Each structure stands twice: as C-alpha cells, then as structure tokens.
Amino acid sequence: MFHWELLKKTALLGTERHPLAPEALPASIQGILSKSNKNDAEGYFLKAAAVLYNYSRVGQNPAKITLPNLALEDAETLTYCPPKTVTLWKKVLDVSPANPYLLELLLQNCHQKQWVLTDDLLVNALNNTPKQLLPQLHLLLGVRGKWLTQFNESWQITDASLGITQWEEGKIAERKAYLSELRLQNSAEALSLLAQAWPSESAKDRKSLLSTLKIGLSANDEHFLEQIHNELTKNLTSPKPVTLETIHLINELRLSIQGSRFGKEVAEQITKCFTKKKGLLSAIGFSSANYQLQLPESETSFWNGDEMNRRFGFEKLSSQKGVSDSEYWLQSLLRWLHPSHLITFFEGNLSRLVEFFVNTQSKNATAYLYAFSEAMAFASADEIKAFLKVTAQLEVQKTGLLQQLPWPDQEELLLHHFQLSFALVKAITTEGPPQNWSSQFSKKALFSLVKELDGSNYYYVFSDRNFLNQLGRKLHVSAKDLLYSLQNELSQEWQRNYWNTHVADILFKQLEIKEEIEQITAL
Amino acid sequence: MNFLTEDQVSQLAPDASSLKAGKDLANERKWLNYQSNERVLWGEVQGSGKDPYRTQIDLQNTAFKCSCPSRKFPCKHGLGLLFLVARRNGDIPQLTTEPSWVSEWINKRSEKAEAKIQPPVSEEQDSEKTDKQAKDKEKRQNERLLKVEAGIAELDLWLRDMVRGGLLTLPEKGNAYFEKMAARMVDAQATGFASLVKEFTKINYYKGDSWQPQALEIAAKIHLQIEAFRNLDQLPPLVQEEVKSRVGWNVQQKELLENKEAETIDDEWVVIGRRTTQEEDIVLQRNWLYGSHSRRFALVLNFAYKTAAIETPLVPGNTSKARLVFYPSHSTFRALIKHHLESKTFLPTSLEGVENWQLSQVEYTRVVAQNPWADDVPQLVEQLQITKHQAHWYLQDTTGAVMRLHDAIEEAIIWKLLAFTAGHPTTLFLLRQSTSVWPLGIVQNFSYQLL
Numbered sequence: 001m002f003h004w005e006l007l008k009k010t011a012l013l014g015t016e017r018h019p020l021a022p023e024a025l026p027a028s029i030q031g032i033l034s035k036s037n038k039n040d041a042e043g044y045f046l047k048a049a050a051v052l053y054n055y056s057r058v059g060q061n062p063a064k065i066t067l068p069n070l071a072l073e074d075a076e077t078l079t080y081c082p083p084k085t086v087t088l089w090k091k092v093l094d095v096s097p098a099n100p101y102l103l104e105l106l107l108q109n110c111h112q113k114q115w116v117l118t119d120d121l122l123v124n125a126l127n128n129t130p131k132q133l134l135p136q137l138h139l140l141l142g143v144r145g146k147w148l149t150q151f152n153e154s155w156q157i158t159d160a161s162l163g164i165t166q167w168e169e170g171k172i173a174e175r176k177a178y179l180s181e182l183r184l185q186n187s188a189e190a191l192s193l194l195a196q197a198w199p200s201e202s203a204k205d206r207k208s209l210l211s212t213l214k215i216g217l218s219a220n221d222e223h224f225l226e227q228i229h230n231e232l233t234k235n236l237t238s239p240k241p242v243t244l245e246t247i248h249l250i251n252e253l254r255l256s257i258q259g260s261r262f263g264k265e266v267a268e269q270i271t272k273c274f275t276k277k278k279g280l281l282s283a284i285g286f287s288s289a290n291y292q293l294q295l296p297e298s299e300t301s302f303w304n305g306d307e308m309n310r311r312f313g314f315e316k317l318s319s320q321k322g323v324s325d326s327e328y329w330l331q332s333l334l335r336w337l338h339p340s341h342l343i344t345f346f347e348g349n350l351s352r353l354v355e356f357f358v359n360t361q362s363k364n365a366t367a368y369l370y371a372f373s374e375a376m377a378f379a380s381a382d383e384i385k386a387f388l389k390v391t392a393q394l395e396v397q398k399t400g401l402l403q404q405l406p407w408p409d410q411e412e413l414l415l416h417h418f419q420l421s422f423a424l425v426k427a428i429t430t431e432g433p434p435q436n437w438s439s440q441f442s443k444k445a446l447f448s449l450v451k452e453l454d455g456s457n458y459y460y461v462f463s464d465r466n467f468l469n470q471l472g473r474k475l476h477v478s479a480k481d482l483l484y485s486l487q488n489e490l491s492q493e494w495q496r497n498y499w500n501t502h503v504a505d506i507l508f509k510q511l512e513i514k515e516e517i518e519q520i521t522a523l
Numbered sequence: 524m525n526f527l528t529e530d531q532v533s534q535l536a537p538d539a540s541s542l543k544a545g546k547d548l549a550n551e552r553k554w555l556n557y558q559s560n561e562r563v564l565w566g567e568v569q570g571s572g573k574d575p576y577r578t579q580i581d582l583q584n585t586a587f588k589c590s591c592p593s594r595k596f597p598c599k600h601g602l603g604l605l606f607l608v609a610r611r612n613g614d615i616p617q618l619t620t621e622p623s624w625v626s627e628w629i630n631k632r633s634e635k636a637e638a639k640i641q642p643p644v645s646e647e648q649d650s651e652k653t654d655k656q657a658k659d660k661e662k663r664q665n666e667r668l669l670k671v672e673a674g675i676a677e678l679d680l681w682l683r684d685m686v687r688g689g690l691l692t693l694p695e696k697g698n699a700y701f702e703k704m705a706a707r708m709v710d711a712q713a714t715g716f717a718s719l720v721k722e723f724t725k726i727n728y729y730k731g732d733s734w735q736p737q738a739l740e741i742a743a744k745i746h747l748q749i750e751a752f753r754n755l756d757q758l759p760p761l762v763q764e765e766v767k768s769r770v771g772w773n774v775q776q777k778e779l780l781e782n783k784e785a786e787t788i789d790d791e792w793v794v795i796g797r798r799t800t801q802e803e804d805i806v807l808q809r810n811w812l813y814g815s816h817s818r819r820f821a822l823v824l825n826f827a828y829k830t831a832a833i834e835t836p837l838v839p840g841n842t843s844k845a846r847l848v849f850y851p852s853h854s855t856f857r858a859l860i861k862h863h864l865e866s867k868t869f870l871p872t873s874l875e876g877v878e879n880w881q882l883s884q885v886e887y888t889r890v891v892a893q894n895p896w897a898d899d900v901p902q903l904v905e906q907l908q909i910t911k912h913q914a915h916w917y918l919q920d921t922t923g924a925v926m927r928l929h930d931a932i933e934e935a936i937i938w939k940l941l942a943f944t945a946g947h948p949t950t951l952f953l954l955r956q957s958t959s960v961w962p963l964g965i966v967q968n969f970s971y972q973l974l
Contacts, residue, residue, distance in 0.1 A: 004735070004736035004739065007739065008735070008736075010686075011686070011689070011690050011735065011739045012689050012690055012691045012735065013689045013691070014686060014687050014688045014689030014690075014691075015686055015687050016687050016688070017689065018689075041687070042682075042683035042686050042687050043683070045686055046682065046683070046686060046742065046743065046746035047746065047750070049739055049742060049743035049746065050743040050744070050746045050747040050750070052743075053740055053743040053744070053747075054747075054891060054895050056957065057891055057957035058884075058887065058888040058891045058892065058957070060884075060957070060958070061880075061881060061884055061924070062880040062881070062883075062884060062920075062924040062925060062926050063924065063925060064922065064923040064924045064925070065912075065923070065925055066923065067910040067911075067912050067917060067919055067925060068910060068911070068912070069908070069910065069946070070908075070909065070910050070911065070941075070946035071908065071945065071946035071947050072945040072946055072947075087610070087612070090529060091610065094529070094546060119942050119943055119945075120942075120943070120972075122942040123935065123938040123939050123942050126938075127935075127938075144942070144945050145942075147945065147946075148938070148941055148942055151911075151937075151938070151941060152934075152938065484552065505547065505550065508550065508552065509550065
C-alpha cells in the first residue's frame with residue numbers, strides 16, 4: 001500500500017474541505033508537484049496520489065528480518081518408491097475421492113517393501129488420504145513427509161486412543177466408547193471398572209454402560225450380573241421404566257452366557273415343551289423328527305404374561321396374528337438363549353435341531369429358526385459353519401454368522417451351498433473386513449449383480465460408490481476380463497449400456513489398479 | 524515419442540468435467556484403435572453416434588481435432604487419448620504411415636506453419652487502393668480519437684468531483700454509480716478506462732477501512748492514464764503505444780503478425796506458468812514464458828467467450844521452440860506466437876536468475892519506471908528459501924531480505940513449494956508485485972517443476 005497516511009485526510013474529506021498540504025510529502029515528490037498548478041486542488045491532489053503510488057511501489061527495498069529457518073536437515077535413509085509405483089500412486093490418487101480400500105492395500109504393500117513416497121507425491125497423498133488411513137500413510141512419508149506434516153494440522157495424526165480420563169470425566173457416550181474399547185482388549189478389567197462404578201452411576205447410565213458387556217460376554221460376567229440382578233429385583237414395588245429395562249438387559253445377558261445357571265433354568269423350561277412323538281419310528285429313535293413342540297395351552301408359573309414381561313420385558317400378549325402368546329415368548333427367548341442348550345439337547349446334531357424347527361406344526365416355524373439363528377452368533381465357528389450348511393436354503397440370519405467365519409470358510413459356503421442373491425453379495429461386500437475373493441467366487445458374485453440388473457426396470461444401487469469401491473477391492477483381478485462380456489447376459493439395450501458405464505468401466509479401472517498394487521509385492 | 528505427463532494433460536482441460544471425462548476415457552477398451560508417430564497421435568473411439576469419433580493430436584504443436592460434436596476444446600476424447608498415452612509412458616503402437624484422414628489434417632497444418640515462416644512475397648498492391656485504405660483508416664482513427672477525448676474529459680470531471688467531495692461517500696454510491704461511468708467509457712471506445720473504473724466495484728467497502736487506500740489507488744491509476752493520454756505527443760513512441768493500448772487501442776493480432784518492424788524472437792520458451800481468470804463472460808488465459816537463450820520474459824494472452832475453446836500449443840511446464848512477436852511498447856512482455864515448432868518436457872539449458880531481492884527490486888523498479896502500469900513483473904530469482912512468520916509465508920534470500928507471498932495464493936502452492944524444497948534455498952520463477960510475490964515454479968538443473 002502506498003503512503004496512504006500522507007494523503008488520508010484529504011482523500012477522505014475531499015479537497016474542498018481539506019486541501020492537500022504538500023509539506024508532509026517526500027522532497028522528491030514535492031519537486032515534481034512544484035510544476036503543477038496548486039490552485040487546481042483536485043488535479044494537484046490526484047497528481048500527488050499518482051506519483052506517490054509509483055514512488056511507493058519502487059521505492060521500498062525488501063525488509064531484512066530474522067525469520068526461522070524451516071529447512072529440513074536430515075537425509076532420507078529409506079528407499080523411495082520406484083517410478084512404476086509412483087505412477088501407480090498418481091493413478092490411485094487421481095480418482096477424487098480416492099478408493100480408500102485400494103489405497104489401504106497400496107499403503108500396506110508399499111509399507112511391506114519399506115518404501116517411502118517421493119517428494120512429488122507427498123502433498124497429493126496427504127490431501128487425499130482419508131483420516132482413518134493417515135497413520136498408515138505416515139509410515140510411508142519418510143523424513144521429508146513427516147517434516148511437511150508440521151505445517152498442516154489436517155495432515156497430522158490425532159491421538160484417537162481413549163484414555164482413562166475419558167472414563168472418569170467424559171460424557172456418557174465417551175465413557176461407553178472407552179468401556180467398549182477396554183472390553184475388546186481386556187474384558188475382565190472392563191468388568192471390574194464397571195463393577196466399581198456401578199453403585200454411583202445413575203439408572204440411565206447403568207443401562208447404557210451395561211450394554212457393553214455384550215462384547216466378549218463370558219461366564220466370568222455371570223457373578224456380577226447375578227449380583228446386580230438381585231440388588232435391582234429386591235423389594236421391587238413400583239420400579240421406574242429405566243430400572244425395568246436394565247433388569248431385562250441383565251436377563252438377556254445372563255441367558256446369552258454359555259452354561260449360565262439362569263440359561264439352564266430357562267432352557268429346561270423350553271425343552272420341557274419338546275416332547276417325544278409316540279409311534280414306532282420315534283420309539284426306536286429312528287427319525288430326527290421324533291420330537292414335537294408342545295407349548296402349554298394354559299399359563300404356568302413360567303409361561304405367563306406377567307412373568308415374561310417382568311423378567312424379560314416381553315409383551316404380555318402376542319401382537320402377531322395367528323401366533324399364540326407362548327409361541328411369541330418362545331421365539332423371543334430363542335433369540336437370547338445361548339444355543340449350546342438346544343444343541344446339547346439334540347446331542348450336538350444341528351441337522352436334527354433345524355429339522356425340528358422346520359417340522360414344527362406352527363405358523364411360527366420360520367420365526368423360531370430365524371430367532372435361533374440370531375442366538376447362533378454366540379456359538380463356536382465350527383457350529384456356525386455346520387449350522388449355515390444345513391440352513392443354506394432356509395431363511396436364517398446369514399450375513400452376521402458368515403462374518404464370524406474366516407474368509408475361506410465363508411467362500412466355501414457361498415460357492416457350494418448358498419444361492420447367491422444380490423442382497424447377500426452386497427452385504428458381504430460392504431460389511432466385514434477386506435478380503436481377496438477367489439476368481440471363481442468373483443465370477444459368481446458378478447453374475448448375481450447382472451441377474452439383479454436384468455430383472456429390474458431401473459436400478460440405482462450401482463450408484464452406491466462405496467459398494468463399488470469395496471467390490472473393486474475384493475474381486476479377483478481376473479474378473480476384469482469378464483466384466484464387459486457380462487453385458488451379453490442382459491436382455492435390454494439400456495441395461496447393457498448401464499452395466500458398461502456404471503459398473504464395468506468403474507470396476508475395470510479399479511481392478512487394473514488392484515492388479516498393479518498386487519504386483520508390488522512381487523517386485 | 525514426445526508425450527505429455529498426466530499433470531500436463533490436466534492443464535489442457537478446459538474445465539473440471541472435461542478433465543474427469545478425459546480421465547475416464549484413458550481406458551484402452553474404449554478405443555477401437557490408437558497409434559502415433561513422431562508428429563501425430565490418433566485414435567478412434569466409439570461414442571454415442573453410429574460411427575466412431577476420430578481424434579487427432581498434433582504432437583509438435585499440441586493441437587487437436589476430433590469428429591465429435593463437442594464445443595469444448597480440447598474435447599474429452601483428445602484429453603482421454605493423451606491421458607492414455609501418459610499412463611502408458613508413451614508406450615503405444617507406432618505407425619509410420621498415417622491413415623489418410625490423419626495425414627490430410629496434419630499435412631495441412633504443416634503447410635500452414637511453413638507458410639507462416641516464409642510468407643509468400645506479396646504481389647504489388649494497387650497504389651490507389653492502398654491510399655484509399657490508408658485515408659479511410661486515418662479518418663476512422665481521428666473519429667475515434669475525438670470520441671475517446673470526449674469520454675476522457677467526462678471521466679476526468681467525474682474523478683475530480685469524487686476527490687472534491689472526498690472518498691468517504693463512496694460506500695453509499697453502490698455499484699451502479701461506477702458501472703454507469705464504465706459503460707460511458709465503453710461507448711467512448713476507451714475500454715481500458717472502463718476496466719479501471721470497474722475496479723471500484725471489486726472493493727469490499729464493508730471490511731474495515733482497507734477499502735480507502737484501495738479506492739485512492741484506483742483513482743491515482745485513472746488520473747495517471749488520463750494525463751499520459753493527454754500528453755501523448757510528448758511521450759517516446761513506444762510509451763505512446765503502451766498508453767494507447769492501455770486506453771483501448773488494441774493492435775490487431777493479424778496486423779502485429781504482419782508487421783515487419785515488430786520485434787520477433789526465436790527461442791526455446793519455457794512456459795513458466797498459466798493463470799486463467801474470468802471477468803463476466805470473458806475467460807482470460809495468461810501464459811508466462813521465459814526465453815531460455817534470450818532471457819526475455821513474455822506474456823501470451825488468450826481470450827475466450829464463456830466456455831468457448833482456447834486453442835494454444837503452450838503447455839505449462841514444457842519448453843516451446845517458437846517465434847514470438849512482441850507488441851510495440853516500452854518494456855512490455857505481451858507477445859503473440861508467430862510460429863510454434865515443437866514442445867519439449869525438459870529445459871534446454873541451465874537458467875540463471877537474479878541473486879537476491881535487492882537485484883530483483885532494481886529490475887522491478889526499471890520495469891515500473893518504464894511502464895508505470897506494469898502489474899505483475901515476472902522474474903527468476905535464485906537462492907530463495909520459504910519461511911513463515913505469524914501466519915504469513917515469506918521467501919527469504921541469502922542476505923536475509925524477505926518478500927511476502929501474495930495473500931491470495933492457494934495453499935496448495937505453498938505445500939508443493941515446501942515438499943519440493945524441504946525449506947532449502949531454490950531458484951524460482953515468480954510474479955513480482957510491489958510488496959508481494961506469487962511463485963510460479965521451481966528450476967532444478969534441467970527440469971522445471973510447476974507449482
């Protein structure tokens with residue numbers, strides 16, 4: 001800005017009210033102005049302004065001041081990514097926003113090779129890496145990249161780990177997050193922390209914190225649950241709704257513990273209703289269908305509405321048409337009860353167990369099996385696998401159970417036992433950790449996508465970029481050869497165009513990138 | 524083969540959607556065929572039409588032709604083909620013999636280029652016709668001069684009224700007050716003054732007092748230009764040309780290219796930076812060049828209406844072997860490309876700049892003294908080190924002198940500068956203003972890194 005202060009008053013007030021006094025101006029400027037007509041106040045002022053403007057522009061030498069030397073002194077000791085990988089990085093970062101799943105794979109493979117990013121990649125990589133992948137990116141930044149992060153806060157890793165202060169001083173959501181995290185790492189310590197805090201917690205917070213015990217629930221939790229159950233149910237006259245809800249949660253947890261006393265009690269009540277059929281075949285135990293479900297027709301001390309509502313929070317009466325009250329309560333209990341009780345009852349034979357539910361002479365047969373499949377989440381991996389095999393064609397909770405199995409087991413089930421629906425492909429694609437699908441399974445998955453598109457008039461699910469991104473990460477790279485030919489499976493022109501532009505183009509590019517990322521480890 | 528990098532291809536995209544579409548087309552499967560040789564790259568791509576589109580790229584002069592109906596330039600197919608080649612590091616099928624639809628186009632371009640180098644000897648003009656044309660031109664010039672003089676007299680009165688009453692009343696006047704005077708200047712065929720008056724409308728009058736010196740600065744510039752025009756006869760001929768150009772007497776491109784007296788320089792020109800801005804409906808592309816042998820700076824401007832195409836062989840970061848013709852002016856940078864031979868990705872020679880800010884200031888002063896209207900002065904300054912003080916970024920030379928980076932500079936430029944230099948001294952091309960600088964790129968040995 002030029003010597004504004006010298007002209008300010010005249011400029012703001014105007015030459016009429018405050019003519020310019022040239023005495024304050026630099027001598028050289030006064031010299032130039034001396035040739036001008038002072039009586040032409042406006043012309044005189046404008047000339048002064050014009051001359052001073054240029055005088056200021058050229059008359060100031062840059063200041064000499066002491067500023068911090070930011071230069072990085074340390075030299076890089078690690079190896080830089082080779083040129084081919086630099087090109088690959090540019091390709092991955094070029095898509096905006098970058099596919100985080102492929103980026104993660106690239107980060108892992110480069111880290112495996114102990115490479116660091118070249119200077120020309122640093123800014124682009126730091127700007128386009130999602131926050132959750134920043135810790136992995138930092139492993140590849142090298143000396144220069146790490147030095148660079150000090151200048152931009154959004155490039156720095158924020159310490160997301162939860163500390164004990166969050167538990168002691170945080171809001172309920174933070175405290176719950178801390179307890180959940182601790183429960184994953186050390187369930188006993190988390191239980192002990194909760195037990196210590198329990199007496200001083202509000203009723204609402206108790207319920208909220210108690211739900212964290214679902215993580216890593218085991219027999220070690222039973223004593224605490226029994227204890228708080230006794231405390232809460234003692235002298236219970238007119239409890240608040242939140243207290244009742246806490247009691248129901250305690251009972252749910254107690255039921256879900258393998259081998260718990262309470263679970264055994266309830267299982268006994270349930271299996272009492274599994275009665276042996278009369279007849280020749282059942283007498284010699286020939287058929288697995290030799291049991292039938294016979295729920296009590298009138299209320300008993302266990303099978304009654306008040307009891308079910310008080311202990312578990314179930315409705316006193318069934319609201320489902322054609323489903324009796326006791327059928328509804330059984331269905332609800334099956335969802336919570338640890339599956340080992342019924343598996344043991346059927347002598348470890350899951351086929352017989354499933355057959356029993358399927359053959360139940362009830363409109364609720366499907367619901368029983370579905371509820372039981374939810375409880376199967378507490379079973380062992382072998383039991384889950386066996387259960388999924390026998391229920392492959394039945395309506396049960398599949399996605400959640402599949403995810404408890406290692407990927408090769410999942411793939412075996414999906415390839416050889418399951419009908420692969422689009423919904424199932426989408427669920428296993430978007431839920432669960434990244435896996436590398438086999439070429440055989442990738443093919444089957446892509447066919448299910450095409451089939452889904454073929455049967456629809458307008459299909460928008462492929463516009464879900466996250467789904468396609470995850471698919472690009474999981475599909476086998478050989479699937480790219482199949483992508484464009486799959487259009488031949490589609491019956492309408494618009495579907496073929498849609499497939500090519502909205503699916504094949506995107507996945508092809510991603511699989512090309514994936515292929516190159518996979519080649520890194522072979523370098 | 525001479526291929527562009529992905530970064531350079533991105534610079535050619537007319538807009539973000541073309542860039543994205545171009546990248547999507549960098550997929551081999553989309554192309555029915557694609558080949559190249561040393562001078563041309565071509566391919567056929569299936570679009571929405573019945574016949575495939577034919578895309579051709581002149582590799583030596585970075586020119587495009589495509590049979591698609593797109594009005595954008597280059598179209599997504601041209602960009603896609605270049606991206607494809609960049610991703611394959613130039614490794615694409617080579618074919619010496621071009622198909623006829625390619626050779627037809629590229630041969631025509633070569634013929635035109637040769638014709639530009641050696642213009643045919645003009646036939647003897649009919650002297651009577653020439654005299655008449657000259658007289659008509661003079662008549663038109665005189666008529667325009669009278670119009671401009673009348674317009675300037677009106678502007679001078681308006682400006683004097685403004686300073687008589689004081690600037691304090693400006694915020695109340697509203698944009699219409701300035702736009703009306705700008706329109707009067709357009710009517711008076713003094714478009715340069717119209718642009719200056721419009722600068723008043725760009726000031727934020729509601730952000731503290733900072734508008735006050737800004738407004739006076741514009742008033743001072745207008746007055747300087749008025750006075751220069753009124754005293755035109757007393758100025759040296761080249762300064763006269765500069766003043767006339769500032770007022771709005773634009774030298775026609777054709778006229779300049781045909782002007783045998785205009786200064787021309789053959790050199791290997793490094794395209795040191797490009798800035799594209801839009802004022803109302805006009806897109807202005809500024810290309811800053813540096814002659815690696817002549818050590819001259821040049822500014823090549825390209826204009827387009829709204830989204831219309833800007834065709835230029837200049838690729839930022841590359842070196843163009845070309846003949847430039849300079850506009851007549853004292854100390855001007857503005858030039859036109861008279862002939863473009865080829866584009867290279869490396870610097871042809873090592874480049875040396877001024878050693879420190881003091882010498883940069885001397886050079887800046889020289890330019891401003893010759894041309895007080897000069898805004899951005901391009902320079903090559905050595906041994907500059909980026910540093911930070913109280914949320915502002917600076918470039919410090921080896922003597923400890925500092926220049927502040929322009930406030931409007933994008934953060935990305937600062938991050939790149941840090942990443943490439945690690946805070947160590949480096950040689951930079953930059954645009955120098957009186958109190959701040961705008962870095963354009965880094966010179967490292969024989970390579971130039973755009974920022």
